[in-house]
Amino acid sequence: MVADTELYDLLNCAPDASPSELKAAYRKASLANHPDKNPGNEEAASARFQEIGAAYEILSDPDQRAAYDRYGKEQPGMGGMGGMGGGPDMDDIFAEMFGGGRGGGRGRPPPRRRPKKGQDSRIQYAVTLQDLYNGRTAHFNLKRDRFCGSCGGSGGRPGAKPQPCVKCGGEGRVRQLRDMGGGMVAQSFGTCNACEGEGEKVREKERCKKCKGAKVRQEATKLDIVIERGMHDGQCIVCKGENDQEPGVPEAGDLIFQLSLQEDPSFSLNGLDLLCTCRLTLSEALLGFDRTVLTHLDGRQIRVERRAGAITRPGDVQRVRGEGMMTQGDRGERGDLYIRWEIDFPPDNFLSDVDSLKLAHLLPPKRPSPPADATTTVETVAPETAPLEEFGRNALPSQEHEWEDDDMSAGGGGGGGPQCAHQ
Structure with missing residues (x-):
């Protein structure tokens, strides 16, 4: 038994329908209620069309479907919690899930703030001491996204009007439910992949032929940055608005070049x-x-x-x-x-x-030897050339034992470990 069948009724399928049966029912219901198939009644058909899409979005996800089958849209009560008042308020949980507690309508994500400016890109740019001492102009050939000149960034042909996205209902984000067990349901909102977060789409037959509805096209351009005399390692050069343009975002982000000083062989x-x-x-x-x-x-x-x-x-x-x-x-x-x-x-x-x-x-005279008498021992040695890196190579006896192999230290050859001097 499932707690609620409203979403199944929207798709005109049974609660125990398989994923393939759900998909077939969704296609049939959405086709029958598409606004283009209901001339003269487009507004009501569009609303029904969106409800069908939202229902399939929940039922096609195994976690969301399990949570819906278990709880439906009604409060499940306090059963299974021992009547303790310290448990979670399930009415609050379902108010977030479905836009209101008992008997509430379908939930909507919180309003999405559209950025006014696109993302910035930071680029590490290697420079030499000569570049920083003398100054230099660097030349780049770039490829970046720019609003389609044919459609002006709308993604559609002249006169075409974008329609609200069916999957997200024009919100740009979709709800994701996950059964956490113990009567808990986790909810989050993610960017709608059907409209890329725009909340609206241009019908395929009305899309711009140049950008194919993407609203942006890649273009090649040249960019010069001036490295001024006296700039230093880590300093940034900001090129305003030279990053990719993004649909729905009025201002392009910046390209930021961060100077990275390379080692100089002489200085x-x-x-x-x-x-x-x-x-x-x-x-x-x-x-x-x-x-x-x-x-x-x-x-x-x-x-x-x-x-x-x-x-x-x-x-x-x-x-x-x-x-x-x-x-x-x-x-x-x-x-x-x-x-x-x-x-x-x-x-x-x-x-x-x-x-x-x-x-x-x-030249100044050579240094004399220190004073010596009959009791002083003088020994003549013959030094050999040696690299300073070998200084310290002769270890103390205790250190030598630490470096021995396990087999050597475990045998009877002298016994490992520090040696004690007896007096």
Whole structure:
């Protein structure tokens, strides 16, 4: 037994009808009550046509049909809840489901707010330090949706009038019911897929031939964005109204380009300051130099003069004020350029014995050994070249035991675990 047969009566089918029988009954009833088939009585036929569509929408969904068969449109009472007053008010539940409690009409979703503006699209756009330092114009070829020029975005031929969507009754959204068990029914509203949330449709025979009733067509266009000097990583460039146009939404969304700075091989950026590394020969480090040491981001060659007698040591850093990045605008602030000096030493044995003696007289004297006496032990060693990454490779004995395989530590070979020193 079902609690209510009203929806089945609308389709003129039995409550135990199979899904295929329901579908056949719906087609027959909707065809008989279509407004085009009832000239002179279109208004009443349209209302009946919508009721039939709404009935089939509920009965064709297994969850919604189960909830309707179980409860119908009437309050099921408090049976099964032990008469406790703390249970849910089923009259309130069915008021939401069917637009009123006992004996209420078919429920409608709450009014849908139509947006005034379409969705924005955010695009990550890779830029270089040169782009931000000098500025640049980027060119794009885009494909986007625009209102059909043939129908003006109506989706129909000239003179065609959209009709309310039968599935959603012109609301743009449809109700979805789900039996939660224990006498509870969950309700939600989703966008109607028959009209794409518009609430109305143009009859197929009256649709625009260009857009096929879609109201929009894809078009190709060119777009230029200006990356201004002094822009920074993460900054956004907004192109107003350049995103897709959407049916029923008067204003197109924006295209938002977010700048993403790529790593530069020569310069590092921190705030408005730039850092680069320049290499000198040993003679330049000792005797000074006067030459171009780097090419800046705008192509200028930066020349540096270091007078003789000013020793440049490995890792020394010098600053050139006002040669860093700038902020936007003609009067924007500018950062500084920092230069870190690295020294290239000559290869082994590049000096002859004679040259070595001459150079020894020119250079500061060698450091002496610390004082030693008859009790001091002096041992001569022969260091070998080793990478710094190997520093720490010789682990403590306790760490070595932790790294042993299970088989090694489980055997009798010395016993795993920390060793204790007895005194």
